[in-house]
Amino acid sequence: MNLDLHGQNVAIIGGGNGIGLAIAEEFYREGCHVALIDLDPATPETAEKVRQQSGTTETDSPRCEGWVTDITDESATHSTFQAIHHEWGDLRHVVIAAGIGSGRFGFPFWNMKPEDWRRVLDVNIMGVVHVAHACHAILQQKDFGSLTLLASVAGQIGSQTDPPYSAAKAAVINFGQCMAKDLAPFGIRVNTICPGMVQTQLNRSVWQAWNDQQPDSEKRSYEDWAGEKVSNVVPLQRWQTPQDIANLAVFLASSRGQNITGQTMNVDGGFVMHW
Ligand SMILES: NC(=O)c1ccc[n+]([C@@H]2O[C@H](COP(=O)([O-])OP(=O)(O)OC[C@H]3O[C@@H](n4cnc5c(N)ncnc54)[C@H](O)[C@@H]3O)[C@@H](O)[C@H]2O)c1
Numbered sequence: 001m002n003l004d005l006h007g008q009n010v011a012i013i014g015g016g017n018g019i020g021l022a023i024a025e026e027f028y029r030e031g032c033h034v035a036l037i038d039l040d041p042a043t044p045e046t047a048e049k050v051r052q053q054s055g056t057t058e059t060d061s062p063r064c065e066g067w068v069t070d071i072t073d074e075s076a077t078h079s080t081f082q083a084i085h086h087e088w089g090d091l092r093h094v095v096i097a098a099g100i101g102s103g104r105f106g107f108p109f110w111n112m113k114p115e116d117w118r119r120v121l122d123v124n125i126m127g128v129v130h131v132a133h134a135c136h137a138i139l140q141q142k143d144f145g146s147l148t149l150l151a152s153v154a155g156q157i158g159s160q161t162d163p164p165y166s167a168a169k170a171a172v173i174n175f176g177q178c179m180a181k182d183l184a185p186f187g188i189r190v191n192t193i194c195p196g197m198v199q200t201q202l203n204r205s206v207w208q209a210w211n212d213q214q215p216d217s218e219k220r221s222y223e224d225w226a227g228e229k230v231s232n233v234v235p236l237q238r239w240q241t242p243q244d245i246a247n248l249a250v251f252l253a254s255s256r257g258q259n260i261t262g263q264t265m266n267v268d269g270g271f272v273m274h275w
Contacts, residue, residue, distance in 0.1 A: 003254035006031035007062070009091045010253070011084060013071060013131055014098030016040035018200035019150065021050075022242030023095055023249045024064070028054055030250060033063040035084050035091075038098065039070045063088070071098055071127035072119075074134075081134040091138045093253040096131050097150045099124050100165075101202055105209040107160040117164035124168035125175070132179060136188075143187040146253045149176045150245075151192045151264070153272045161206060169194075173264050180262030189261035191252050196268025197230055198240045235270035 010027045014020035016038030028034045028050055036047050043066035050064045069080040085091060100123045106112045128149060139145040154161070155169025173192050180190035197203065207222045214220075231237055244267050251257055252265075266272050 001256065003030055003250060003256060005093075005250070005254050007033070008093060009033045009035070009084075009088050010093040010095070011035040011037055011081070011091055011135070013037045013094070013096045013127075014150070015095075016043040016046050016066070018097075018202065019195065019198060019242045019245045020095070020097030021046065022246040023097060025050055025053075026243070026246035026250045027093070027253070028062060028064055030254075031062055032093075033088060034065075035088070036064070036066040037069050037071070037080055038066070039068065041068055043068050071096075071130050072122045074130045077127075077130040078134045081131075081138060085138050090141055091135065092142065092145045093148070094131065094135050094139065094146075095148045095150070095249055095253075096128050098127055099150060099152075099169075099202065101162050101205050101209070102164050103205055103209055105161065105213055106163045109160070109163045112163065117167075120162075120164040121168050124165065125171045128172055128175060132175070136179075136183065139183070139188050140186045144255075144258075145186075145188045146257075147179065147183070147188060147190045148249050148252055149173075149190070149192040151176070151194045153194045153196050153266055153268050156194065156264070156266075156272055156274075162209075176264070177262050184261060189252070189257065191257075191260060191262070192264045193245060193248055193252075194264060194266045194268065194272070195245050196234060196240050196266065196271040197226065198242060198245065199226070200242065230269075233271055234268065238269055240267055240269060 010032045012024040015024040015036035047064045047066035151169040151172040154166040159166045176192040
């Protein structure tokens with residue numbers, strides 16, 4: 001399928017690891033110039049690896065560069081987008097994949113303190129707000145483009161595992177719908193992808209928080225804990241992969257998705273079915 005993305009500039013926030021990195025690699029394979037924005041200090045080296053692994057020759061390689069930025073810092077986020085705009089010109093697609101869990105097991109919610117919510121909300125919703133403010137005017141300079149958000153099935157089902165995480169992801173879904181309406185007159189489509197269970201550092205940290213508070217007799221390996229969860233709650237009985245999410249992210253940005261905006265799409269093996 002020709003996705004017709006070749007040569008377009010894309011920024012992936014949270015592109016340094018996990019799902020964001022898989023999304024960045026997929027855009028790069030489509031011939032996009034990819035800016036990785038991430039808190040991780042290794043992000044410039046990660047960008048270099050994306051370039052090396054692609055198999056493209058030096059002369060026809062698209063650009064892939066890393067910017068180290070914490071999206072909870074409004075001013076730093078704004079400066080990073082201004083720098084990318086200044087150096088690369090227009091930006092056609094932005095994907096916000098950065099996210100964190102609280103690192104605590106929140107069931108029931110009073111196991112956590114209100115203080116445990118702050119950093120999760122700062123990153124998962126205020127970070128998205130900062131990125132949206134930093135990039136909307138740049139995206140509006142052409143009459144087409146896309147903004148894709150990463151939320152979670154946890155934002156749709158009141159998942160008890162990590163209440164601040166679930167609440168922040170519900171807010172992301174809602175803010176995505178607001179932005180879809182605001183940006184539609186400019187030809188910019190906004191959609192939200194909700195992964196189910198993907199083996200990444202973030203997913204592992206959920207197990208770690210659970211395991212840490214179990215008595216020794218109840219402790220389980222990550223593989224056992226997560227494997228049982230997948231077989232209990234995922235009708236297709238399998239993990240989702242970073243590549244599964246990347247496939248949809250690239251499709252949504254492409255002209256093949258030109259009539260899709262304001263949607264929340266689950267890549268979750270059937271975990272959540274609305275009726
Ligand atoms: N893994 C899953 O099972 C799962 C399920 C549902 C939703 N998600 C969502 O998918 C997205 C990607 O998660 P992942 O599993 O790849 O996690 P991950 O931990 O592997 O990657 C997250 C990336 O975000 C970056 N990041 C964190 N805080 C940041 C900040 N303040 N500023 C800039 N970058 C920051 C991290 O450095 C990291 O590179 C997240 O939004 C997450 O909530 C993941």
